[in-house]
Amino acid sequence: MSRFSFLKKIEQEYKRVFYIFIFGLCLFLPLKLQSQVIVEGDQTAEGFDKNIYGLGFSAGPTSGVGISFRNHFPSKLSLQLVTGIIKNKDDVYFSLGGEIQYDLVRGQTTRFYFFPGISYFYQGTDKNEVESPVRFGAGIGGEFKYQEALHISFEGAFTFYNDGSILPLPQASVHYYFY
Numbered sequence: 558m559s560r561f562s563f564l565k566k567i568e569q570e571y572k573r574v575f576y577i578f579i580f581g582l583c584l585f586l587p588l589k590l591q592s593q594v595i596v597e598g599d600q601t602a603e604g605f606d607k608n609i610y611g612l613g614f615s616a617g618p619t620s621g622v623g624i625s626f627r628n629h630f631p632s633k634l635s636l637q638l639v640t641g642i643i644k645n646k647d648d649v650y651f652s653l654g655g656e657i658q659y660d661l662v663r664g665q666t667t668r669f670y671f672f673p674g675i676s677y678f679y680q681g682t683d684k685n686e687v688e689s690p691v692r693f694g695a696g697i698g699g700e701f702k703y704q705e706a707l708h709i710s711f712e713g714a715f716t717f718y719n720d721g722s723i724l725p726l727p728q729a730s731v732h733y734y735f736y
Contacts, residue, residue, distance in 0.1 A: 606631050609628075610626070610627070610735050611625075611627040611629070611733060611735070612624075612626055612627075612732065612733055613730055613731045613732035613733055615639045615729070615730035616728065616729055617712065617714070617726065617727065617728025617729065618716050618726050618728070619654070619674040619676060619692060619693065619694040619716045619728055620637065620656040621639035621640065621641065621652040621653055621655070621676040621677075622639070622641050622652045623639050623641020623642070623652055624641060625637060625638070625639045625732065627732055633660040633663070634657065634658065634659060635670070636658075637655055637657075638654075639652070639653070639676070640652065640653050647682065648682055649679065649680070652679075653677050654677065655675065655676075656672045656674030657672060658670040658672045658698070665702070666701065666702040667702070668699070668700040669698070670700070671696075671698075672698055672712065673693070673694070675692070677691055677692075678690045678692070691718075692716050692717065693716070693717050694714040694716035694717055695715060696712055696714030697712070697713060698728075699711055706736060707733055708731070708732050708734060710728075710729065710731075710732070711727065712727065712728040713725065713728075714726060714727075
């Protein structure tokens with residue numbers, strides 16, 4: 558084995574450990590954060606003492622593209638799972654991902670949150686043709702009540718690709734909540 562290939566393997570191993578560390582930090586740091594924002598008046602969240610479920614569509618490089626299921630627990634945490642598939646006679650396009658959301662501010666009509674997310678993208682027939690199929694990142698988002706049970710979310714995240722790229726990218730979703 559040449560010296561160059563040995564150094565390249567060490568560099569790849571350090572990158573892998575770094576990405577695992579950053580993902581772990583993004584996953585567990587929100588559990589230790591405390592919100593310092595106080596919402597006054599009629600925006601105070603009342604009646605959020607039960608699980609609230611939402612179904613909709615989400616699109617973004619950090620948590621995937623497709624049908625989205627969101628469970629807002631009776632705490633400051635939410636879990637969102639996203640999956641989508643498109644198949645024609647030649648190719649399969651597939652996405653699977655999710656994110657954990659930690660509420661910084663939560664009111665009756667708005668919600669601002671921090672989130673880490675991860676996704677996997679697949680395109681091809683026999684093998685994956687996506688150059689960087691694994692993506693994870695973290696960012697902030699805002700959810701706004703559009704109608705009684707219909708909410709729209711916009712997010713901005715720093716997305717880490719498994720080829721070493723880091724890009725600030727947007728995400729969006731629409732959910733119908735079952736209260």
